[in-house]
Amino acid sequence: MTKNEIIEQLNEDRTAALFGEADRVRRLHCGNAVHLRGLIEFSNCCGRDCLYCGLRRSNRELKRYRMSVEEVFAAAQAAAKIGYQSVVLQSGENDQYPLFDLCGLIARIKSELKVAVTLSLGEKTREEYAALKDAGADRYLLRFETSSEKLFRALKPDSSYDERLRCLRWLGELGYQVGSGIMVGLPGQTMEMIADDILLMKELDLDMVGIGPFIANPCTPLKDAASGTLELTLKTLAIIRIVTRNTHIPATTAMGSIDPKGRQKALQCGANVLMPNVTPTRYRSLYQLYPNKICISDAPADCAGCIAGMVASLDRTIATGPGHSLKRN
Ligand code: 5AD
Numbered sequence: 001m002t003k004n005e006i007i008e009q010l011n012e013d014r015t016a017a018l019f020g021e022a023d024r025v026r027r028l029h030c031g032n033a034v035h036l037r038g039l040i041e042f043s044n045c046c047g048r049d050c051l052y053c054g055l056r057r058s059n060r061e062l063k064r065y066r067m068s069v070e071e072v073f074a075a076a077q078a079a080a081k082i083g084y085q086s087v088v089l090q091s092g093e094n095d096q097y098p099l100f101d102l103c104g105l106i107a108r109i110k111s112e113l114k115v116a117v118t119l120s121l122g123e124k125t126r127e128e129y130a131a132l133k134d135a136g137a138d139r140y141l142l143r144f145e146t147s148s149e150k151l152f153r154a155l156k157p158d159s160s161y162d163e164r165l166r167c168l169r170w171l172g173e174l175g176y177q178v179g180s181g182i183m184v185g186l187p188g189q190t191m192e193m194i195a196d197d198i199l200l201m202k203e204l205d206l207d208m209v210g211i212g213p214f215i216a217n218p219c220t221p222l223k224d225a226a227s228g229t230l231e232l233t234l235k236t237l238a239i240i241r242i243v244t245r246n247t248h249i250p251a252t253t254a255m256g257s258i259d260p261k262g263r264q265k266a267l268q269c270g271a272n273v274l275m276p277n278v279t280p281t282r283y284r285s286l287y288q289l290y291p292n293k294i295c296i297s298d299a300p301a302d303c304a305g306c307i308a309g310m311v312a313s314l315d316r317t318i319a320t321g322p323g324h325s326l327k328r329n
């Protein structure tokens with residue numbers, strides 16, 4: 001699709017044809033199995049001050065936590081026991097876990113649990129990414145959030161767009177399966193910007209693309225901004241599926257948080273991945289990127305049951321295996 005065609009689709013109210021095509025492309029390139037990734041949100045401490053995010057360092061209303069390496073391993077073990085063959089370790093950015101500890105944790109998860117390990121720890125040096133890869137990490141998620149440099153600068157005052165893209169390039173060079181993505185409906189974001197975002201995803205040749213609606217958080221400077229809509233998020237998702245073909249695309253928690261059927265709808269217009277939360281329940285309510293996040297009082301086994309029901313109700317199956325990139329086999 002050309003940029004103009006993408007913009008046209010984003011502005012189109014009749015979505016049936018677009019969603020049908022995205023569903024067809026998903027079935028053809030990714031099949032009917034839904035991949036599950038157990039998400040461990042292991043620390044909500046963050047050194048950055050992004051205007052949209054509840055974990056921003058200026059948010060004094062949030063009680064901060066950092067799980068010990070032992071606790072993270074136990075959460076990964078619980079995920080493996082449920083049957084998830086892939087875990088995502090996510091935290092705030094610039095958190096101060098010693099690199100040595102993170103590498104030890106990854107090595108232990110890989111050797112004892114044999115699951116795929118995805119990291120989502122933000123921007124790091126090339127050397128740090130290399131060490132984490134050597135320790136056994138398979139994948140890395142780092143959303144560029146928006147491809148508009150101007151909007152990026154306004155929303156992420158202590159980060160640079162060039163640096164973020166450099167990080168994505170390094171991750172690819174180091175052999176990670178790389179995921180990136182955006183928020184849809186950011187204040188000041190235009191359809192043209194979203195079209196550019198989608199074309200950048202294609203150009204980066206990503207293995208995974210994660211998107212979700214922007215949800216205004218009352219503890220941030222953007223508290224009075226309008227949130228993104230599920231409709232525009234789903235249209236964006238469908239176009240990303242059509243343009244990128246075989247990327248892994250999750251039906252994200254943010255989609256499920258703005259609409260009780262958000263994730264189901266996403267699975268029907270291009271998504272092929274779910275990320276059940278396996279963070280210990282006592283920490284969940286504290287990982288508050290945005291308000292009304294779902295699954296906050298559930299335990300890992302609750303989400304597993306809920307997700308199995310969701311997948312079955314859509315006539316889809318749960319994938320076996322670690323669900324590696326579809327680009328590299
Ligand atoms: N609304 C929706 N998504 C958010 N994220 C952070 N804050 C919000 C918010 N207020 C997303 C960002 C980040 C991911 C971990 O969560 O895209 O990359």
Ligand code: FES
Pocket residue numbers: 276277294295298302303304306307
């Ligand atoms: Fe957590 Fe549904 S996924 S309860």
